[in-house]
């Protein structure tokens with residue numbers, strides 16, 4: 001006899017590999033032997049048990065024991081593989097949640113959503129790793145899970161019309177949903193509880209099968225139908241380690257912590273309640289598993305299987321049981337059929353019903369020990385299964401077991417090994433539970449994570465590309481803008497200096513020109529005024545002198561006005577130059593400075609002179625020697641009248657000093673007479689000129705002594721500086737504004753460079769993390785038997 005423990009036909013299903021032959025089953029029921037350490041790998045030479053060398057144990061028994069041992073070993077290995085997958089998935093779920101959480105965190109940059117036409121180069125990684133990703137890209141749908149379908153009313157909102165912030169918020173919401181879903185997946189993967197419903201025809205041995213699995217006499221076994229209700233056997237640890245049963249009248253309301261929702265039944269009354277009481281819809285039986293944790297069915301830490309024994313099927317119960325079997329939490333449905341009776345009508349109806357929901361049913365053909373022609377029985381039963389559940393038939397090697405549950409040793413503390421076929425059944429049942437759990441819990445978690453990680457990869461890649469482009473764009477703009485900015489700084493230092501220089505030199509020139517012009521005007525002031533003034537005659541000469549003094553004062557004021565006009569003209573030329581200097585570098589703008597207000601204070605300072613009597617006589621005569629005597633005479637004569645005695649004496653004394661004392665004595669009388677007459681004439685005739693000369697001179701002296709011209713020059717320079725300053729300030733203000741605006745722009749661009757670099761680094765790390773994680777998640781076996789491929793043992 002040969003048994004192959006390797007898969008003869010590769011299959012996606014977990015259970016197909018360790019198929020035992022369906023024919024030539026040994027009939028030995030149980031084997032008395034010491035229990036081996038199931039953690040040790042089995043080799044042919046290792047299949048030796050204490051006492052196996054003695055002649056009391058036959059070779060056949062030895063081989064059977066080895067097979068039982070191998071089945072249990074395989075079951076343990078499958079369980080470990082499943083647990084390993086669970087642990088790995090749980091770790092990966094936490095990591096994926098970490099990435100999602102981190103993506104949700106507010107960063108300096110906002111996460112962009114690339115659904116609006118993704119850069120094809122950005123998805124290369126995903127395209128290369130998975131064909132479905134390629135499909136996805138071709139369909140122009142970059143995301144599986146992170147797809148933002150924005151619906152407003154009945155119409156789907158175009159994402160491209162939404163604000164970046166709104167899209168970021170939508171993405172945040174999506175990530176929150178992902179986190180919630182991942183949390184649910186974590187709970188599902190971490191959940192170790194599992195339910196196996198045992199159903200079948202009346203008296204087919206369901207209760208005996210449950211007991212055989214539990215290795216204890218728990219459920220009542222009788223030749224006549226005895227199970228009245230669904231009895232769920234759970235581990236006592238779920239009831240604070242108390243062994244007791246809860247009779248539940250209303251299953252929906254059952255709450256273990258609320259004693260009003262059930263009746264406590266002591267274990268010793270269990271048989272009676274199950275067989276005789278009909279007031280309960282269900283019974284929860286909290287029992288201790290007699291076996292070690294590692295072998296335990298109810299509580300092994302990986303998958304804690306609750307076994308549900310159900311009433312035998314008949315026309316009344318078949319529908320209820322089918323509904324019960326359809327429940328989502330029922331991982332596996334075990335159908336127990338009696339090898340003696342095959343499938344009854346009710347059994348067939350149930351299988352046809354259940355096949356719609358649970359395509360694969362685990363079928364236990366019990367009471368096989370009482371069959372004489374076993375091969376024929378197998379053929380007939382398998383043929384029935386083929387018709388009732390083709391999917392189960394296709395995997396009959398793993399799903400259909402011909403056993404004798406009633407022959408399993410249930411003695412407490414018994415060290416007898418199960419028959420190999422029952423051990424194999426148990427292994428296949430455990431594997432089937434694991435496979436179903438893998439399908440219902442691990443695979444969805446894995447698929448969800450794979451899709452989410454691909455989406456995160458696409459999102460990261462797109463954000464990374466966008467950040468890199470933005471960083472390059474902003475850096476380039478900064479670089480391009482630098483010369484213009486530096487030029488502005490240079491201009492600030494240079495242009496303002498130049499403007500100041502031009503303004504100052506212009507003000508100095510205005511001052512200089514004004515002084516020159518005013519000096520000229522002052523030097524010619526006598527000519528202008530005397531010519532214009534009409535002489536009213538000697539009698540009104542006093543008035544004439546007053547008018548002359550006023551007229552000179554007015555003329556000077558006129559000249560100042562004229563010079564001011566010229567200064568304004570020069571100043572406006574300078575302003576035009578300054579404005580041009582500004583527009584040359586800062587672009588066109590209106591000139592703000594104006595000469596209109598220049599030199600219009602209305603507080604004119606005039607030069608005023610007073611007229612004195614001496615201003616009418618000018619005794620300093622240049623070349624009229626002959627006039628000397630006349631002068632003396634005239635001086636005496638006129639002096640007596642006009643100047644008084646003192647002045648006459650003074651005049652005479654002056655003449656005597658010219659002519660000598662002797663001559664004076666001789667000529668004194670005639671000369672005095674003639675002189676007096678001449679003097680008188682002269683004085684009268686020269687009086688107008690004397691007034692002109694003396695007043696003009698006096699006026700000029702007053703102008704000089706008051707520094708009038710310099711003061712006016714300085715004033716005009718000061719006034720022009722004021723208007724120049726206005727234009728200078730305008731240039732300075734515009735320059736400063738340009739610099740500030742440029743600096744603001746540069747700061748903005750620098751901030752973009754900084755945040756895009758930050759974004760680039762962040763998404764590069766997210767991409768690396770998600771890519772690594774994707775590889776890891778993809779490697780998690782959700783087919784728990786994968787690791788057993790190499791465990792190929794052939795036994796002869």
Ligand SMILES: Nc1nc2c(ncn2[C@@H]2O[C@H](COP(=O)(O)OP(=O)(O)OP(=O)(O)O)[C@@H](O)[C@H]2O)c(=O)[nH]1
Nearest residue numbers: 203204205206207208222225226227312404405406
């Ligand atoms: N020969 C033999 N008899 C068995 C085997 N398993 C169970 N029986 C017998 O079959 C009868 C029915 O067993 P149960 O376990 O009570 O059957 P059941 O399907 O639970 O019955 P109901 O729940 O009442 O439908 C009992 O007399 C058992 O001793 C077996 O493997 N071989």
